[in-house]
Amino acid sequence: MPAERGHLSAHRDDLMAYLALSVLAASAMYFAQERLYADAGYFLVRVIDEEGFHVINQRWLMPLIQWLPLLGVKLGLPLKGIILLYSLGNVALSAAAFLYVNSVLRDRSHALILLATQFVGLAQALFCPVFELYYGAILLITLRALLQSDQRHTRSGQLTACLLFALIATCHFLGLLVLLLMLILDRIWRYRSLAIAFAIILMVLMAPRLIGLSVYEDRAFHTVFLRLEIAGIGWVFAPGRLWAHAVQAFGHYPDAILIALLSILTAWRMKAWWPMLVFITGHLIIYTVVSLYFPDGTHDRYRETLDYAHVLWALVAAGWAVQESHLWRKWTPHLFALVLVLRVGWSFHVGSTFEARRAWIEERIVHARRQRITKGLDMATHPFTAPGFNNAPLYAPAPFEYLLHSAMEGPENTVVLVSIPPNAQVDGRALETELRREGVMLPVRTNGRYFQMPSGPFTVVE
Numbered sequence: 001m002p003a004e005r006g007h008l009s010a011h012r013d014d015l016m017a018y019l020a021l022s023v024l025a026a027s028a029m030y031f032a033q034e035r036l037y038a039d040a041g042y043f044l045v046r047v048i049d050e051e052g053f054h055v056i057n058q059r060w061l062m063p064l065i066q067w068l069p070l071l072g073v074k075l076g077l078p079l080k081g082i083i084l085l086y087s088l089g090n091v092a093l094s095a096a097a098f099l100y101v102n103s104v105l106r107d108r109s110h111a112l113i114l115l116a117t118q119f120v121g122l123a124q125a126l127f128c129p130v131f132e133l134y135y136g137a138i139l140l141i142t143l144r145a146l147l148q149s150d151q152r153h154t155r156s157g158q159l160t161a162c163l164l165f166a167l168i169a170t171c172h173f174l175g176l177l178v179l180l181l182m183l184i185l186d187r188i189w190r191y192r193s194l195a196i197a198f199a200i201i202l203m204v205l206m207a208p209r210l211i212g213l214s215v216y217e218d219r220a221f222h223t224v225f226l227r228l229e230i231a232g233i234g235w236v237f238a239p240g241r242l243w244a245h246a247v248q249a250f251g252h253y254p255d256a257i258l259i260a261l262l263s264i265l266t267a268w269r270m271k272a273w274w275p276m277l278v279f280i281t282g283h284l285i286i287y288t289v290v291s292l293y294f295p296d297g298t299h300d301r302y303r304e305t306l307d308y309a310h311v312l313w314a315l316v317a318a319g320w321a322v323q324e325s326h327l328w329r330k331w332t333p334h335l336f337a338l339v340l341v342l343r344v345g346w347s348f349h350v351g352s353t354f355e356a357r358r359a360w361i362e363e364r365i366v367h368a369r370r371q372r373i374t375k376g377l378d379m380a381t382h383p384f385t386a387p388g389f390n391n392a393p394l395y396a397p398a399p400f401e402y403l404l405h406s407a408m409e410g411p412e413n414t415v416v417l418v419s420i421p422p423n424a425q426v427d428g429r430a431l432e433t434e435l436r437r438e439g440v441m442l443p444v445r446t447n448g449r450y451f452q453m454p455s456g457p458f459t460v461v462e
Contacts, residue, residue, distance in 0.1 A: 013108040016333040017098060020115045023344055025091045027126070032087035033405070034354040037127040038301060041400035044086050048073055048450050049443040057217060058209050059132045061139065061167045065089035079408045079450050090129050090138075094118055097138050101145045109322040109329060110145035113315050114138055116336050119343045121256040121311035123350050124386055124394075125304035133305070136171030137312045139164050140179055144319055147186060147194075158194060165198050169205055173217070174309040177289065181282040182316050185275060224292045236291040245287075248297045249307075251389035255339045256311045263317035266325050279317045286310055300392040353386040353394065358405070360384070361397050365406045365415050368461050374454035376461040378417045399442060403451060411452040416442060418458060 028035070036044065043062075046054035047070055053063040068089050072082040094115055102111035117137040125131065143164040151157035168179045188195045227235070235241075249257060260283065267276035286309045294306055321328045360382050368376045383393040396419040406415035443451045 010108060013112060013333050014102075016337050017102065017108075017112055017115055019337070020112075020119070020340055021091065021095055021098070023340060024094065024115075024118055025088060027344060027347065028087040028091050028129075029084060031127065031351055031354065032084045033408075034351060034358050035087045035127050035129055036083065036401055036404055037354065038395055038398065040086075040128045040130045041398055041404055043130050044069060044083070045400045045403060045443065045451075046441070048079075048082065049445075049448065058170055059172065060170050061132060061135050064093055064167075065130070065135055068092055073450075076449070079404070082450075083404065083408070087129070090118055090134060093135055093138055097142045101142055105145050105149045105151060107145040107149060109332065110141055110148070110319055112333060112336055113319050113322070114141040114145075116315055116318075116339070117141060117312065119340055120259065120315060120336075121253045121308065122304065122343065123252070123347055123388070124299075124301040124391075125308065126347050127351070127354050128301050131305045131308070132171040133175045133308055133312070136168045136175035136179075137308075137315075139168050139171075140175070140182065140312065141315065141319065143168065143179075144182060144186070144316065147188075147191070148323065152191065152194065158197070161194060162197050162201060166201050166205060169202060170209075173220075174286070174289075174306070177286065178282075178309055178312050178316065181278065181285070181313065185278045185282075185316070185320065187274075220293055224289065227292045227295075233288065233292075236288055236295070241291070241295070244297050245291070248299065248390060249310075252299055252304075253307065253311065255343065256314045259318050259335075260310075260314035262328075263314065263321045266321045266328065270324060272324065275317075275320055279313075282313050283310060286313060297390070298392045299388060299390050300394075350386045350388070353384050357382075357384045357394055357397070361401055361405050364397075364417060364461070365402060368415055368417060371462060373459050373461055374415050375456060375458050376415070376417045377420050377458050378461045379420055379422045380461070381419075381422065403442070407451050411448060411450055414451050414453060416454060417461065 043054055043066070047066050051070070051073055053066050053070065055062045066089070069082045069086040072085045077085075094117075097114055098111050101107050101114055118134065125134075143161060146152060146157060146161050146164070149157070152161060165179070169176050183195075183198070188198065260279070264276055264279050267273075267279065290306045290309065294303070297303075318328070318332070322332050364378055364380060368374070368378070381396065385391050385393045397417070399416055399418050402415055402417040406413055443453050445451070446453050446455060
């Protein structure tokens with residue numbers, strides 16, 4: 001009977017995992033063109049135009065999600081096919097990591113949690129799936145499963161652990177923070193050789209990175225330390241601010257909060273004081289750092305990327321709880337199945353706003369073409385706001401989005417539009433220099449395979 005129950009349990013876990021992968025893949029394909037939102041369009045244009053990987057801020061795991069569209073470029077696939085492959089990047093990496101954890105490490109629980117990193121706590125962020133921490137999360141859960149397995153004693157296991165550590169550490173500073181918290185939770189110092197190797201890798205990676213901080217990262221650190229100096233750490237724990245963030249969190253992350261609370265409760269009931277202390281302290285540290293950097297509680301895609309550190313830490317805690325509690329092992333697949341259904345349903349509800357936004361982008365492209373404008377300044381605005389509590393309007397379309405949506409009809413149909421405020425005074429001839437200074441690096445070739453860039457100055461679209 002125990003063997004039969006174990007077989008049924010394994011079958012149930014596998015069923016849940018393949019259901020999750022299928023749903024994630026179906027959603028990625030359905031919303032492929034909507035998932036070019038914000039930074040996502042920029043990275044895809046760079047990969048296509050440069051016909052190579054595009055890595056910024058020394059975040060070396062980016063090729064793991066760029067190889068599929070790059071392969072499409074090398075094979076000469078049409079742009080629509082490349083966009084589809086791009087959208088499936090997180091699903092492909094999730095599937096590969098799942099197979100490794102589930103089949104090689106034989107850790108079904110962490111395999112499920114690994115997949116959960118791609119839907120728990122996510123809504124608007126699903127439409128800009130290029131935040132490095134989403135992929136660092138996959139690797140972080142994989143690393144934890146490896147450290148909990150016998151493979152950590154083998155040479156190949158230790159090399160794999162070091163590679164995973166390096167990729168996670170460079171994905172984002174929030175990713176590094178959660179990684180260090182996870183290693184403290186698991187008392188990495190017990191594994192002396194690995195602890196020393198990780199420390200050496202961290203010094204080698206961080207020294208040049210801290211010396212040569214990018215403008216973006218330097219501004220982020222400056223913001224945190226300046227606010228800490230002016231307002232003090234107590235500022236982020238003011239009762240009104242705590243209440244506002246709590247209301248915001250329960251409105252957008254009920255699944256992550258439930259998982260976090262259940263994990264802490266499990267540790268308390270088991271009198272596992274060390275894990276409980278680390279779980280609570282971890283959330284306090286993440287909250288403090290994120291609040292000092294970005295105190296605005298209005299919800300949008302960027303808010304979700306920052307709050308994702310809390311989501312990931314809650315899933316790490318769930319991984320510990322599944323290891324230690326038979327009840328967690330029994331109910332985790334059911335809990336994640338419920339969260340998957342609710343999150344996918346909500347993402348389709350939110351997705352209707354992104355679909356309307358895509359349709360509006362396509363209308364503006366048609367409108368510009370009617371005026372024989374292929375390089376335009378567009379003052380038209382449309383405030384799309386996704387459903388949900390206290391949401392900010394979606395971003396105005398970026399030039400890369402107009403570029404991709406127009407070029408899907410063929411490179412000769414390429415249109416570049418730049419959204420500008422109504423009645424703004426802009427020098428169309430100087431704009432390209434200004435865009436390049438701001439990091440908006442548009443393709444320049446007039447005879448490219450995927451983009452045939454229009455020449456001449458920017459013209460105002462009436």
